[in-house]
Amino acid sequence: MKDAAPQTIHLKDYAPPAYLVDEVQLTFRLAPTATRVLSRIRFRPNPEAPSRDFFLHGEALTPIRAAIDGQEVRPEITEAGLTCAVPDAPFTWEAEVEISPRTNTALEGLYMSRGMYCTQCEAEGFRKITWYPDRPDVMAPFTVRIEGDAPVLLSNGNPVGMGEGWAEWHDPWPKPAYLFALVAGDLVARRDSFVTRSGRTVDLALWVRPGDEGKCAWGMEALKASMRWDEDRYGREYDLDVFNIVAVDDFNMGAMENKGLNIFNSAAVLASPETATDANFERIESIIAHEYFHNWTGNRITCRDWFQLCLKEGLTVFRDQEFTSDLRSAAVKRIEDVRMLRARQFPEDQGPLAHPVRPESYQEINNFYTATVYEKGAEVIGMLKRLVGDEGYAKALDLYFARHDGQACTIEDWLTVFEDATGRDLSQFGLWYSQAGTPRVSVEEAFENGTYTLTFEQRTPPTPGQEEKKPLVIPIAVGLLSPNGDEVVPTRVLEMTQARQSFTFEGLASKPVPSILRDFSAPVVLEREVPRAERAFLMAHDTDPFNRWEAARSLARESLIATIREGAAPDADWLDGLAAMLRDDTLDPAFRAQVLALPTQSELAQVLADRGHTPDPDAIHGAVEGLRDAMARHLADLAPHLYESMRVTGPYAPDAEQSGKRALGNAMLALISRRDDGALAARQYAEADNMTLALAALSCLLRVGRGSAELAAFHERWKDDRLVMDKWFALQVMEAKPESAAETAARLTEHPAFDWKNPNRFRAVLGALAGHHAGFHRADGAGYALLADWLIRLDPVNPQTAARMMTAFQTWRRYDAGRQAHAKAALERIAAKPGLSRDGAEMVGRMLG
Numbered sequence: 001m002k003d004a005a006p007q008t009i010h011l012k013d014y015a016p017p018a019y020l021v022d023e024v025q026l027t028f029r030l031a032p033t034a035t036r037v038l039s040r041i042r043f044r045p046n047p048e049a050p051s052r053d054f055f056l057h058g059e060a061l062t063p064i065r066a067a068i069d070g071q072e073v074r075p076e077i078t079e080a081g082l083t084c085a086v087p088d089a090p091f092t093w094e095a096e097v098e099i100s101p102r103t104n105t106a107l108e109g110l111y112m113s114r115g116m117y118c119t120q121c122e123a124e125g126f127r128k129i130t131w132y133p134d135r136p137d138v139m140a141p142f143t144v145r146i147e148g149d150a151p152v153l154l155s156n157g158n159p160v161g162m163g164e165g166w167a168e169w170h171d172p173w174p175k176p177a178y179l180f181a182l183v184a185g186d187l188v189a190r191r192d193s194f195v196t197r198s199g200r201t202v203d204l205a206l207w208v209r210p211g212d213e214g215k216c217a218w219g220m221e222a223l224k225a226s227m228r229w230d231e232d233r234y235g236r237e238y239d240l241d242v243f244n245i246v247a248v249d250d251f252n253m254g255a256m257e258n259k260g261l262n263i264f265n266s267a268a269v270l271a272s273p274e275t276a277t278d279a280n281f282e283r284i285e286s287i288i289a290h291e292y293f294h295n296w297t298g299n300r301i302t303c304r305d306w307f308q309l310c311l312k313e314g315l316t317v318f319r320d321q322e323f324t325s326d327l328r329s330a331a332v333k334r335i336e337d338v339r340m341l342r343a344r345q346f347p348e349d350q351g352p353l354a355h356p357v358r359p360e361s362y363q364e365i366n367n368f369y370t371a372t373v374y375e376k377g378a379e380v381i382g383m384l385k386r387l388v389g390d391e392g393y394a395k396a397l398d399l400y401f402a403r404h405d406g407q408a409c410t411i412e413d414w415l416t417v418f419e420d421a422t423g424r425d426l427s428q429f430g431l432w433y434s435q436a437g438t439p440r441v442s443v444e445e446a447f448e449n450g451t452y453t454l455t456f457e458q459r460t461p462p463t464p465g466q467e468e469k470k471p472l473v474i475p476i477a478v479g480l481l482s483p484n485g486d487e488v489v490p491t492r493v494l495e496m497t498q499a500r501q502s503f504t505f506e507g508l509a510s511k512p513v514p515s516i517l518r519d520f521s522a523p524v525v526l527e528r529e530v531p532r533a534e535r536a537f538l539m540a541h542d543t544d545p546f547n548r549w550e551a552a553r554s555l556a557r558e559s560l561i562a563t564i565r566e567g568a569a570p571d572a573d574w575l576d577g578l579a580a581m582l583r584d585d586t587l588d589p590a591f592r593a594q595v596l597a598l599p600t601q602s603e604l605a606q607v608l609a610d611r612g613h614t615p616d617p618d619a620i621h622g623a624v625e626g627l628r629d630a631m632a633r634h635l636a637d638l639a640p641h642l643y644e645s646m647r648v649t650g651p652y653a654p655d656a657e658q659s660g661k662r663a664l665g666n667a668m669l670a671l672i673s674r675r676d677d678g679a680l681a682a683r684q685y686a687e688a689d690n691m692t693l694a695l696a697a698l699s700c701l702l703r704v705g706r707g708s709a710e711l712a713a714f715h716e717r718w719k720d721d722r723l724v725m726d727k728w729f730a731l732q733v734m735e736a737k738p739e740s741a742a743e744t745a746a747r748l749t750e751h752p753a754f755d756w757k758n759p760n761r762f763r764a765v766l767g768a769l770a771g772h773h774a775g776f777h778r779a780d781g782a783g784y785a786l787l788a789d790w791l792i793r794l795d796p797v798n799p800q801t802a803a804r805m806m807t808a809f810q811t812w813r814r815y816d817a818g819r820q821a822h823a824k825a826a827l828e829r830i831a832a833k834p835g836l837s838r839d840g841a842e843m844v845g846r847m848l849g
């Protein structure tokens, strides 16, 4: 259903619900196009509410009947919900509606995925199931009865009974409707159990389609590790008798934390060594942890309204980052997270879609499941922890759980907990939640009579709707090195609170070399002219692994910028420093692989734009290719040795050690392939017994213009495996030349296996095109036009996924006039589409400004 006039919802308009819910009973009589949903809901007036207006959300529901305390009523029904005269006292609402899961292609509410019923209710899907106050501050225990022919019938909470064609579930923990879930289908379980620290046994099950049983082991191990970790690190114990996870093929997001019944995009949970890469395994481990951790940060304590989304997401992302750091390498995890932040969040924060971590208005909440809310939200928690210290953080979290369990909370509640637990005033810190934009921090240094002074200046550029910015609290972790490489001042966190502020270090024998923003202690852009020699020194000597990586990275970036701007040759100091780091066996292979990864082409475009130049995607692409060739030449002797020494013997394991070796080995293969015409890659592909080695080899072959036989063989072997076929589709676009990426994507959309209504497949082809910088931003606009065609087609079918992919256009204004004209035409074509969804209209409107 489309809204004629989209409404803007404002944080400041929040009002408590008129009625609260004490109990919900639902009965589902499942049928593909005519499912009946019977609801019986105990309401009571909310003493805190300013009005007694009774309103229940409901969309696309066919009404059958409604009654209050057993008396039939005729509510007034609109396209958004219903109103009805109700008692100013507790009452029971009963209703019956009919819905059609099979024709629900938006994948919100109750829908079907290849014959299986499943749900997605966050943020506002429950209103497509039945009439309900579909807002997170209404929490209630649910009892659910499911009637249907599917052999497996699941819902939230604990099972209370089942028989032929029915099952009943009860969730004793009050929850908002967005955490409701139901699954019915022909599924098989991998089972296990977990004993909590208080000695309760929890039955665990991971439900998949028959045939996928062999891809569940890793997810189950990750679940048990997550349950143990949350007990050990946060004292949080699981609270139901069962924990179920279900893998679903058609899913808009990665996964969903429904109470006791997590639903996962199959790509985010299914893995075997033959079908999934090391990166897939790591991502699965972290998503399983993320959804599990929501049980406390999100479910037991939820959000008062959707403006507070970062309350659950920022905190839970931060927790899953900590989990991965503990299980794997903390340094490598930090680098990965910062790379992701810069690739996804910085462009958002610097473009037309910029918004605060806690937005103040929206038209469609689905458009605010963003990198800013999630990743910058997690960075804000990280800064808070750095400021109050580990002990203060632990105290605050204990207080948060004790004080707010069972409540729907706000960012103010969260910050108050920290103030009460640590005695700090966090009013200025709170600006991180309300002020959009990436702060720029510049640095000056002075040294006199043994005193070293660092003077910082901060400014946050204007963002849409926010011209004036205030100074933020910025924790800047700094260490000082002596010219011989010894650390003379270990890491110290400087607390910047003013627009311009100095910090001094006394008693130094000589002018030190500063290592600033260690561990990336704040999500800012550091603007500092650093001489090349100093960067090379930090690359060789910094004791902070993040900043050591950062020094190497910035040298590579400056070398690329110099090539793009002046045609300069690659920086020989950087190449020498790189060789030295690669030879250093004391460094973790995963870390060395990170040092080899060049800045993304989109990141380079942003750097150029920041410095007042118009980025040319073709020149950027050329410079990156040139630097890779130079690396291949410079490391020609080292690469084969390193490749050999990274070989893993023994059975495959996706752990940190083995995956680090494969990452470095594959990085060497990529360099070697540039000089041996893919001969070694062809051998690796032929011998590979796991997807990590096979896919990397195939990618190298495609890059040197070979690999068509391997590509055909890959297709033949994996054509029945949807997740592997997604890789087959994506790789061809990713490795296409800039001038043919759009044509490659267009050709693949005609492949019989291009099921465009499946979000994973759609993203595999068109998401890969959007991620191909020079291919997407092609001068003749072919990349923009193709993506626009497909977004226009997808929008009426699945507005949420279409709107999310429109963000590919968010940087359009930084390119030249010709490209801008093509991008604008593409956006205007989307905007002009009759019946464009609320999701799409809001996104395009914001990007066109």
Ligand SMILES: [Zn+2]
Pocket: 290, 294, 312, 313, 316
């Ligand atoms: Zn989440």
